[in-house]
Amino acid sequence: MKLLVTGGAGYVGSVCAAVLLEQGHEVVVVDDLSTGNADAVPAGAQFVEADMVEVAPDLLGAGAFDGVLHFAAKSLVGESVAEPEKYWRGNVVKTLELLEAMRAAGTPRLVFSSTAATYGEPESVPITEEAPTRPTNAYGATKLAIDHAITSYATAHGLAATSLRYFNVAGAYAGFGERHATETHLIPLVLQVATGRRPEILVFGTDWPTPDGTCIRDYIHVRDLADAHLLALQTSKPGEHRIYNLGNGTGFSVREVIASCERITGGPIAARDVERRAGDPAVLIASSDKAVTELGWKPQHTTIDEIVADAWEFTRSRF
Numbered sequence: 001m002k003l004l005v006t007g008g009a010g011y012v013g014s015v016c017a018a019v020l021l022e023q024g025h026e027v028v029v030v031d032d033l034s035t036g037n038a039d040a041v042p043a044g045a046q047f048v049e050a051d052m053v054e055v056a057p058d059l060l061g062a063g064a065f066d067g068v069l070h071f072a073a074k075s076l077v078g079e080s081v082a083e084p085e086k087y088w089r090g091n092v093v094k095t096l097e098l099l100e101a102m103r104a105a106g107t108p109r110l111v112f113s114s115t116a117a118t119y120g121e122p123e124s125v126p127i128t129e130e131a132p133t134r135p136t137n138a139y140g141a142t143k144l145a146i147d148h149a150i151t152s153y154a155t156a157h158g159l160a161a162t163s164l165r166y167f168n169v170a171g172a173y174a175g176f177g178e179r180h181a182t183e184t185h186l187i188p189l190v191l192q193v194a195t196g197r198r199p200e201i202l203v204f205g206t207d208w209p210t211p212d213g214t215c216i217r218d219y220i221h222v223r224d225l226a227d228a229h230l231l232a233l234q235t236s237k238p239g240e241h242r243i244y245n246l247g248n249g250t251g252f253s254v255r256e257v258i259a260s261c262e263r264i265t266g267g268p269i270a271a272r273d274v275e276r277r278a279g280d281p282a283v284l285i286a287s288s289d290k291a292v293t294e295l296g297w298k299p300q301h302t303t304i305d306e307i308v309a310d311a312w313e314f315t316r317s318r319f
Helices: 011-022 052-063 077-082 084-105 138-157 186-194 222-235 254-265 289-295 304-318
Strands: 002-006 026-031 046-049 067-070 109-115 160-166 168-170 201-204 216-221 241-246 251-253 271-274
Touching: 002 011, 002 052, 011 026, 011 067, 011 222, 026 052, 052 084, 067 084, 067 222, 077 084, 077 138, 084 109, 084 138, 109 138, 109 222, 138 160, 138 241, 160 222, 168 222, 168 304, 186 201, 186 254, 186 304, 201 254, 216 222, 216 304, 222 241, 222 289, 241 289, 251 254, 254 304
Parallel strands: 002 026, 002 067, 026 046, 067 109, 109 160, 160 241, 168 216, 201 271
Antiparallel strands: 216 251
8 A cells, every 4th residue: 555654753653654565565654854864764664754634635635645644643641731832833733634635635544643642540440442532631532533523524534544553652762762852751761861861750659549659551562552553544434434442451650660770771770759740540551352343453562561671672783
C-alpha cells in the first residue's frame, strides 16, 4: 500500500514508518519538525517537511494513497491545561482539515493515534473500551473529540477507520526511540539520571494503595504498537470506526521501573520521594482483549527489563 504518515518524524510515527517500510509499503512522511527530528525519518520514506494541513490536499489528491496513519499532534498534558487553544486548533481543527482532504481525495483508510487520556480517571482497572470517557485535560478532550469526528466520517462517507488508544509507550526499535525536547515520561527521565543529564528522579507519592506504595502504569513497547497499526490497516472495513485499547496488560510500579533501570544500566539511580501529584490515579492498566480478539494482536515485548533495555540502548547511542 501507499501510505501517508503524519508526524512520522516523531517517536511513535518514526517507528511505525520504519516497520511499514520493512513490510514493503510505500511511505510518505509529513512532519513540520515542531517536535520531531528530521533524522528520525526512516531511510526509504519520502519526507515532506511541512504542516500537514497545508500539503495534505495536494498530496492526497495527486498521490492515490491507500491510507493515512495520523500521529501528528500536540501531546503535553500540562501545556494543554495552560494553553488549551493550542490543542483545540493543533489537534482538532487540523485533523478535521485532514479528514476533509481524505474525503475529497477518496482516501479509504485511517489509523488514528488516540490515547488512554480520553478515559480520565477510571472507575476500575483494567480499562476496557466500554469505560466512561471523561478526560481531565484538554489533551484528552481533543483526542476524544477527534474520535467522535472520525465516527461521523466513517458513517457518512464510508471511511474505514481505527483509533488506537494506548497507554505508556516505551522502548526503541531499529535505531528510533524517544527523545522529546520536553520529556515527561518516566523511563526516559530515569535513564537521564543514569547518564548524568538529570540529578535524580522524583517519586510522586509512596503511600498509594499498591504493593510498594508507588503508582502503577501499563507500558507498551513501541514495536508492539507499530504491529497493531499494521493490523488495523489490514483489517479495517469501510463505514466502520473501531476503537481499541492497547497496553501490556501488566502494570509496573515506579519503584519497579527504577529497579529495572538500575539492573539494565548497571548502576544506582538517585531517587527522591516527594508528595503526590494532584490527579494521579494509583493504577492505570489497559485491557487489550478486544484488540487481541479482533485484530489478532499480541504484544511480544512484555517484561519491563526488555522495554528498558531497548530504551537504554537508544539512549546510549544518542548520549
